[in-house]
Each structure stands twice: as C-alpha cells, then as structure tokens.
Amino acid sequence: MPERPFFERDARQVAIELLGMELHRRINGAHLAVRIVETEAYLGVADRAAHSFGGRCTPRNRAMWGPPGHAYIYFTYGMHHCLNVVTEPEGVPSAVLIRAGEPIEGIELMARLRKRGADPAHELASGPAKLCQALALDLGLNGTDLLTADELWLERPRQAPRWTIRCGPRVGIDYAADWKRRLLRFAPAGHPHVSRPPPDRPLRRSRPVDDGFGPA
DNA sequence: TTCAAGATTTCCT
DNA sequence: GGAAATCTTGAAA
Numbered sequence: 001m002p003e004r005p006f007f008e009r010d011a012r013q014v015a016i017e018l019l020g021m022e023l024h025r026r027i028n029g030a031h032l033a034v035r036i037v038e039t040e041a042y043l044g045v046a047d048r049a050a051h052s053f054g055g056r057c058t059p060r061n062r063a064m065w066g067p068p069g070h071a072y073i074y075f076t077y078g079m080h081h082c083l084n085v086v087t088e089p090e091g092v093p094s095a096v097l098i099r100a101g102e103p104i105e106g107i108e109l110m111a112r113l114r115k116r117g118a119d120p121a122h123e124l125a126s127g128p129a130k131l132c133q134a135l136a137l138d139l140g141l142n143g144t145d146l147l148t149a150d151e152l153w154l155e156r157p158r159q160a161p162r163w164t165i166r167c168g169p170r171v172g173i174d175y176a177a178d179w180k181r182r183l184l185r186f187a188p189a190g191h192p193h194v195s196r197p198p199p200d201r202p203l204r205r206s207r208p209v210d211d212g213f214g215p216a
Numbered sequence: 217t218t219c220a221a222g223a224t225t226t227c228c229t
Numbered sequence: 230g231g232a233a234a235t236c237t238t239g240a241a242a
Contacts, residue, residue, distance in 0.1 A: 040223070049223065051238095060237060078235030080224050097223055116226080129224050172223055195224095 001155055004147060007068035011041040011087040011094040015186050016203070018085065018096060020161040022104065024153050025135045030109055032135055034101025034125050035157070038187040038194045040170045042084070044094045049176035052093030063143045064093040071152060073132070073142040080129035081138050085146065085154075099171070099185070101125040102193040103134070110134040127195040163188035168199025 002021070007014060018036050025032040042050035051061040051074070063072040063086060072084040072095050084095035103110055103124050110124050114133050125131040132138070137152070144152050167183040174180055187198045 042223075051223080056238085058238070074223085075236060076222065077224050078237085080234095082223060084223085099223085127224070133225095170223070175222080 001147065001153060002069075004067075004069050007085065007087050008089050009087060011043055011096050012184065014085065014087045015039040015041040015096040015184070016165060018098070018154075019165060019186060019188060020157055020163065022155040022157055023098065023101060023135070024105075024155055025137070026151050027136050031106055032103075032110060033105035034103050034131065034135070035161075036098055036100075037102050037191050038098075038100035038185070038198075040097040040099055040186070041184040042095050042097060043184070044088070044092055047094075047176075048179040049170060049173035050094070057093070061093070064095050066090055066143065067145075069145060069147050071137075071141055071144040071146055073137055073139060075139060076129075081132040082128040083132055083135075083137055097128055098131060099128045100187070100193055100195045101131050101134075102191075122192045126193055130195075161188070163191070165189070165203050166199040167201050167203055171196065 018039050021036050023034050023036055045052055045055045047053055052064050057065055060074055063070055066086060067090040068086050068088060070086045072086050073081055075081055083098045086095050088094045103121055107121055113136050114124060125134045141152055146153050165186055166189045168185050169180060169183060170185045183201055185199050187194045191198060
C-alpha cells in the first residue's frame, strides 16, 4: 500500500503512477478489486475544469481541500457518483479522477451491482460512474482515508505492469477553455478496459509530467 | 428566486 | 445520433 507522501505530490505524477495499482473494496464481507487503467488529473484552483477552480470550497468538494490519500467522491448529473484520490498537501485542492478499472476480484458481484448486470467484464468499470456502481461507492465513503480504511484501499500490484502510458485531453470538459486542451488524461496504450478511445500521445521521457501545454 | 449546465450512462430512434 | 434521469452549484434576474 502506498504511503502518505505518495499522494502528497503533483496530481499529474500521482495520476500516472496510479495506473496499474489495485483498488480494493470490502462490502458486507465480500471482497472486490479492480486494477486502475485510466486516470485524469485535476490541478487545483487554476484548473477551469476542476471543482476547486477559483478557490471554490463547497460542501460537495470539501474533501479536495483535505489531506492527501483520502477519497473525494461526488454526486453528479443527479444520478452518478465519481471517485477521486486527493493529492497535494492539505489546503491544496487537487485530485485524480479514477476513470476506469479492470475487474480482478469479485467480478460476479460487480456485475450484480451494475444496473445493466450482464455487461462483459471489460465494460463493468469502464467509466467513472460505472466504476463507482461496480464497487458500490457512494457519498457514504466520501472523505475516506485510503491508507487506514477497511472498506476501501489501494495496493501495489505484486508485479508492476510494463505498460506504455499514453496521455490525451480530459473527457467532458468542453466548458474549460484552454484547459480542455491540456493532456491530463492517462491510460495504457490500447488497453481494452478504458472508458473510451484511449489517449494516443506518448509521455515524453525527459519530462514525465509533461501535459503538452507547458508548466502548470 | 429561477435557471442552465455539468469530471455520465443508458435507452430509444 | 439524441434525449432523459434529476442533484449541486454558480450566475442571472
């Protein structure tokens, strides 16, 4: 399990390093887990696409301002939940949206938790709201400390996957002016469990957190 | 006080 | 391809 300093960093770096990590959930004695395969970084008060843009602090997004390594789960469109991992030190409101996961444990229960039920495995958690549905995540787990909770936690895989990570623009933020062009979405090249056609730009080795748009 | 839009998904045409 | 579902938030009136 990653330690607190892992999360206390730039959201872009955390977003990249969360790929391949396992997200575990215990519910009513059952054990569910997915391998994280798609993330997006949301960069604090300057990011027009972030809930924290302009220094906004509301009852909904309060967890973003809290200590790193906690869950920020929000309700949207009147019917969906989305899971984020809070990054940067307390008081710096940035987070990583977990957009998709590959089911690795409790697949049958996940299928039951999904409303559609009969989805093939690669569609059980291929989207931020689908992932929350498959893992039974809702506002009751908002603010959960992922380093200490029994119901929701992260684990490093026994063997780190040798993926080629690609980046691209974030999804569903057309309103965010220039920020919609920034390359803050990350996924393994060609991975079948991502939410939509995957990002296709290579990360530059010389600048591992380069988003193609210059420094934050 | 009212309204429009959203870090989405699903169903219908 | 388009619309519905329907809570939260910020902006307009």
